[in-house]
Amino acid sequence: MLHELTLCGLAAKLDAREVSAREAMQACLDRIDAVDGRVSAFMSVDRDDALGQADAADAALAKGATHAGQPLLGVPVSMKDLFCIRGQPANCSSKILGDFRSPYDGTVVRKLRDAGAVLFGRVNMDEFAMGSSTENSAFGRTHNPWDLERVPGGSSGGSAAAVVAQECFGSIGTDTGGSIRQPAALCGCVGLKPTYGRVSRYGVVAFASSLDQVGPLARDVRDSAVLLGAMAGHDPRDSTSVPTEVPDYVAGLGGDLKGIRLGLPREYLIDGIDPGVRAAFDEAVKQCEALGAEIHEVSMPHTEYGVATYYIVATAEASANLARFDGIRYGDRVDGDDPFSLYCNTRGRGFGEEVKRRIILGTYVLSSGYYDAYYLRAQKVRTLIKRDFEQAFESVDALITPTVPAPAFKAGEKMDDPLQMYLSDIFTISCNLAGTCGISLPCGFTGDPKLPIGLQILGKPFEESRLLQIAHAYEQATPWHRERAVL
Amino acid sequence: MADNDFDIQYVANLARIALSPEEEGKLSTQLGDILGYVKKLEELDVTGVEPMAHAVPMANVLRADEVQPSISQEAALANAPRQANSLFVVPKIVE
Numbered sequence: 001m002l003h004e005l006t007l008c009g010l011a012a013k014l015d016a017r018e019v020s021a022r023e024a025m026q027a028c029l030d031r032i033d034a035v036d037g038r039v040s041a042f043m044s045v046d047r048d049d050a051l052g053q054a055d056a057a058d059a060a061l062a063k064g065a066t067h068a069g070q071p072l073l074g075v076p077v078s079m080k081d082l083f084c085i086r087g088q089p090a091n092c093s094s095k096i097l098g099d100f101r102s103p104y105d106g107t108v109v110r111k112l113r114d115a116g117a118v119l120f121g122r123v124n125m126d127e128f129a130m131g132s133s134t135e136n137s138a139f140g141r142t143h144n145p146w147d148l149e150r151v152p153g154g155s156s157g158g159s160a161a162a163v164v165a166q167e168c169f170g171s172i173g174t175d176t177g178g179s180i181r182q183p184a185a186l187c188g189c190v191g192l193k194p195t196y197g198r199v200s201r202y203g204v205v206a207f208a209s210s211l212d213q214v215g216p217l218a219r220d221v222r223d224s225a226v227l228l229g230a231m232a233g234h235d236p237r238d239s240t241s242v243p244t245e246v247p248d249y250v251a252g253l254g255g256d257l258k259g260i261r262l263g264l265p266r267e268y269l270i271d272g273i274d275p276g277v278r279a280a281f282d283e284a285v286k287q288c289e290a291l292g293a294e295i296h297e298v299s300m301p302h303t304e305y306g307v308a309t310y311y312i313v314a315t316a317e318a319s320a321n322l323a324r325f326d327g328i329r330y331g332d333r334v335d336g337d338d339p340f341s342l343y344c345n346t347r348g349r350g351f352g353e354e355v356k357r358r359i360i361l362g363t364y365v366l367s368s369g370y371y372d373a374y375y376l377r378a379q380k381v382r383t384l385i386k387r388d389f390e391q392a393f394e395s396v397d398a399l400i401t402p403t404v405p406a407p408a409f410k411a412g413e414k415m416d417d418p419l420q421m422y423l424s425d426i427f428t429i430s431c432n433l434a435g436t437c438g439i440s441l442p443c444g445f446t447g448d449p450k451l452p453i454g455l456q457i458l459g460k461p462f463e464e465s466r467l468l469q470i471a472h473a474y475e476q477a478t479p480w481h482r483e484r485a486v487l
Numbered sequence: 488m489a490d491n492d493f494d495i496q497y498v499a500n501l502a503r504i505a506l507s508p509e510e511e512g513k514l515s516t517q518l519g520d521i522l523g524y525v526k527k528l529e530e531l532d533v534t535g536v537e538p539m540a541h542a543v544p545m546a547n548v549l550r551a552d553e554v555q556p557s558i559s560q561e562a563a564l565a566n567a568p569r570q571a572n573s574l575f576v577v578p579k580i581v582e
Contacts, residue, residue, distance in 0.1 A: 348505030379538035435542020
């Protein structure tokens with residue numbers, strides 16, 4: 001069946017004219033009809049627009065366009081609900097944006113279109129990307145394809161679930177503290193967070209501007225490499241995007257791990273890791289060693305301060321970024337007698353509980369009298385965390401860790417305890433604070449119930465190529481990426 | 488880091504968010520727990536450590552001061568909850 005192909009498998013068939021882009025798009029729509037009633041990954045699908053884009057790709061193919069020139073030509077890719085796509089809604093899974101429709105295409109959207117992708121469907125997320133379970137969506141939760149009672153992770157939970165349920169050939173998400181890697185781990189796909197500055201943030205609704213980064217969720221490492229290649233690069237419209245060359249990520253794949261030095265951070269292998277996760281991780285380390293990697297224990301002494309630092313820095317930035325949702329220029333408005341009460345009413349009604357919690361926390365840590373004690377101190381600890389990475393990378397090429405300490409939890413389990421929810425991001429958060437790159441890929445399953453386990457590899461800044469190469473070598477030597485959830 | 492004096496009404500007001508009494512109670516307790524947790528950072532000696540606002544040190548990223556295309560006024564106003572005469576309509580600010 002067409003929907004079972006990888007992104008690269010589909011691209012090869014499109015390039016050979018064995019299938020049409022319309023057939024591929026229709027296969028995704030049929031699959032959505034068959035399974036999304038149970039998975040709820042998609043918030044909306046503009047079918048006419050999707051099929052129109054597919055027809056345009058077919059027309060280009062008929063005129064001789066190739067996948068060497070446009071690697072994603074005719075490939076259906078879904079988008080997290082926070083990308084600005086001209087004429088389409090972008091709700092960020094929040095009520096506050098009302099019937100907003102974006103007046104322009106963001107840079108990632110434009111680049112993916114240039115590469116030929118058919119961008120269709122808005123997938124669910126935690127409201128404004130704040131959460132680790134996709135339960136904070138104002139439009140209902142998304143279900144983990146491996147066990148519908150469980151969460152898909154978050155905040156890019158809709159992306160991960162849609163890829164794993166084979167409703168699209170890849171999905172684009174964002175990662176502020178693990179929001180690509182954590183759902184990829186809990187759903188069993190590959191999720192890549194590029195280095196800060198690698199991919200433009202222009203046209204992406206901001207959560208925490210010094211941490212947010214756009215990246216792909218895909219069925220395997222090669223698919224991730226193709227998607228990253230299409231999106232990466234300097235953008236004059238994002239002054240934080242970095243003007244460095246984008247290598248050919250696909251050409252860099254292949255080979256073993258001979259001579260690669262992998263660091264095992266002692267502080268990540270804490271008590272409290274689920275035994276199934278620990279066993280799968282230990283096995284993955286052995287596999288890397290068998291493939292030729294040298295394993296070195298390293299120390300990252302400030303790891304335990306990552307979550308506390310993150311929840312000060314990220315909420316402070318969020319409180320500033322989300323000030324724009326004021327009911328004046330776009331989104332839903334709840335009236336008041338004066339502008340002040342209009343703002344308070346609009347935001348009180350429009351934002352969900354987690355978003356309010358974070359804006360209020362962020363406002364507090366920036367407020368007069370508390371700035372030094374909280375925000376400034378967190379910024380200094382952030383420096384210490386970054387130094388941990390710099391020191392580790394002096395002796396190793398990349399770090400390997402479990403992505404998440406435990407497999408997917410049941411819906412509702414952590415909703416009343418935000419702190420426990422935050423702690424599920426303990427292994428993914430430091431990478432964002434340091435601004436480096438990371439990938440999560442499947443490395444096994446728990447026994448009963450059968451749930452995916454993720455292996456995280458963290459690389460040096462702008463060394464996504466090496467990260468993908470290591471991940472690819474491991475993936476090709478193991479069977480995990482071929483496992484499919486039964487729906 | 489004193490969190491005992493955390494005044495939910497004051498901070499919610501600064502953030503321009505109206506809260507119900509139930510929300511005030513719940514958020515106050517939860518934020519108290521979270522602030523208790525972040526006290527962990529006090530364990531570290533950060534004397535002489537430079538604060539870090541950004542992962543990639545870049546400063547003064549400027550472009551040439553040239554007019555570039557942007558969205559039309561019509562498109563910019565299309566999402567406004569209320570608009571008239573090419574303007575956003577807001578409640579009266581001055582008497």
